[in-house]
Amino acid sequence: MRRRTRTTRARLMAAATGLLVAASALAGCTGPDQNGDAVPGIIPAPTAFELREADEPFRLTPDSRIIADGPGAADVAALLAETLRAGSGYELPVVEGGAGEAADLVLAVRETTAEGADAAAAGLDAGAAFGGPDAEAYTLELGGSGARIDAAAPAGLFRGTRSLLQLLPAELSGSAGAAPADGFAAPAASVDDRPRFTYRGAMLDVARHFLPVEEVLRYLDAIALLKLNVLHLHLTDDQGWRLQIDAWPALTEVGGETSVGGERGGFYTKDDYRRIVEHAAARFITVVPEIDLPGHTNAALSAYPELNCDGVAPAPYQGIEVGFSSLCASPERAEATDRFLADVTREVAELTPGPWLHLGGDESLATTPEDYRDLLARITAAGASTGKTVIGWHEMGASRELPRGTIGQYWSFVEAEDEAVPLTMSFVEQGGQVILSPADAAYLDMKYVDDPQTALGRTLGQDWAKGPTTLDEAYAWEPADIVPGLGEADILGVEAPIWTETMRTIDEVEFMAFPRITAIAEIGWSPAGERDHENFFARVASLATRWDASGTVYYPVRGVPWAD
Missing domain, CATH: 3.20.20.80 (Glycosidases)
Structure with a gap:
């Protein structure tokens, strides 16, 4: 249609070329994006991103909890917990409300304006339109004092969890193996993000x-x-x-x-x-x-x-x-x-x-x-x-x-x-x-x-x-x-x-x-704006281990710096 006339990761790779699926993410961060900041593996690129290299990272540990605050936050928290439990082996209880501690992830729906209230109402009905970009906007803060996602609607909260997962180690997208002794680290960072198109x-x-x-x-x-x-x-x-x-x-x-x-x-x-x-x-x-x-x-x-x-x-x-x-x-x-x-x-x-x-x-x-x-x-x-x-x-x-x-x-x-x-x-x-x-x-x-x-x-x-x-x-x-x-x-x-x-x-x-x-x-x-292809290709490469862990099949196209 619209045509005129007309496995698994490694097993589906090109037999003729011998190419293999990349097995690990790029180390460190990628180059600068169009706003001048490094974006370590987040696709799609966020509206605004600040990497605080001098600050302590956030660490997901056996003591971590997921705190759900606001209408619709508990359902988003439950989905995030399901993924992180599978990858970490941690208990990760979901707690309704309360203040977060250093190892906790706080997911909060905040209705601060009339527009935000409208967005939240739209976002609660997940089968309908999400109320436009306002309902999918979110902020994400990561650091040694904890992790926090704020949004005007549950849809935005969920989008923020997808960025969080891309900042955490890729093995958390798969089945639990041996957890690091000091937990799973994500870099200290601030994200302020919203979609261009509905x-x-x-x-x-x-x-x-x-x-x-x-x-x-x-x-x-x-x-x-x-x-x-x-x-x-x-x-x-x-x-x-x-x-x-x-x-x-x-x-x-x-x-x-x-x-x-x-x-x-x-x-x-x-x-x-x-x-x-x-x-x-x-x-x-x-x-x-x-x-x-x-x-x-x-x-x-x-x-x-x-x-x-x-x-x-x-x-x-x-x-x-x-x-x-x-x-x-x-x-x-x-x-x-x-x-x-x-x-x-x-x-x-x-x-x-x-x-x-x-x-x-x-x-x-x-x-x-x-x-x-x-x-x-x-x-x-x-x-x-x-x-x-x-x-x-x-x-x-x-x-x-x-x-x-x-x-x-x-x-x-x-x-x-x-x-x-x-x-x-x-x-x-x-x-x-x-x-x-x-x-x-x-x-x-x-x-x-x-x-x-x-x-x-x-x-x-x-x-x-x-x-x-x-x-x-x-x-x-x-x-x-x-x-x-x-x-x-x-x-x-x-x-x-x-x-x-x-x-x-x-x-x-x-x-x-x-x-x-x-x-x-x-x-x-x-x-919108001029796109940095080299930066984008580097971020694509960083997704490879995440796809490997989750079982998503992909073809390692030429031009992307896939890890060995």
Whole structure:
């Protein structure tokens, strides 16, 4: 999609090149960032950072406690305790309120202003929008007198814990080994941080190849470390329908049985989907479900003949071509099509506490422009009737009758194609905003430059988006410079999609996503300005032992100073 046509760490590394995953973090701190301060391994780079080298470090010891103070702090503290207990073997009791001592970590939600109170209220509802950057802002203080994170909302508190984990030794992200005699040290430092954009997403395609619930939860954990706050699930396509819809059971009974290449099918029951949403919400990640319409619908058309103009269900599809399928715009099929749209959008919206519903709209090459606009009007009206804000790929901007506030997702290139510009700006002109996912920089399924094979002898990825994508290219683009006329206020955020035509497992997904997703995370969070690529690459290298400890697969791309 958006395509034109179309293990474990060491075991998945390139057999041809013999490259190995880095086994330890860089010693010490990295070079200066754009604000002139050293950032020891924090990705995305914080807004402001001060390293106090002359001060005593903070030490996590067997006597450490986690003190939760304020509404919602206890849940964040419990998640942090779970991670640190696994890595340290310490008891780390969670205590409600009270003053912290030198070995303690204090997590405090402070409602100091009316704006802060609003942010806290938004942040307490982890399945909904987080109230913007105010709700995700935090301060972090580390030193010999203790560790403290303050925020206006639990979402900000959680983001602060992700920075804390990156400042603590990497082994705390894994299973407990022999703890150092003097505890686990983090440098004395001050962080004052907030995100640039409200929406910072990762898209996971589970339609081309199905990924079981546990694998999706693993991906959620990995992206949470990078302060991403949206998981966009691409749930339906020509090759598979992956979410139970009670009113149309054959969508999964028939449409859920196929995938690319005849690999395993599968689908999520409603309880499965609720597990994903709940796991995400605990990490202050909003799940955005995508039901791709009116094209990319062969799985649905093969399940229900009445959705086809000729009343004949096509065969299930296992290839990777695009643009050949579509819902029917014919008046003779209007009742079935509109009932399908109403039922599907209603049931998906009922499962989704977040504010957004993605309805596709891309690559509808099997319809005439007139039929496409007619179908868009019906699709987006059905989505808006659920109370959700509709998101669509930038082609949806061909309609001038979108529900006001509809969000466009741009998937053209860093140098925008001419036809993509007016389509994208159409969303802004109709009261909406834009999510930027330039395919030649943000698509994580694009091949690596050296085209590595996995240990299984498989080459992953595609190259249609102007060829392979380097980590440097993934980091180099500026969201506000892509679409002429698109200002900072028009940008909701950024997203890194990964399409799974060539990926069968979460190991292979992670192999393609990491480390390039770190670039998109930093572009979405960190302040605008000239980027220091050397500094960024050094911070990426510092994450390697953390990924090793947590079991996250990654490919050690050239140019990063991976430790021996």
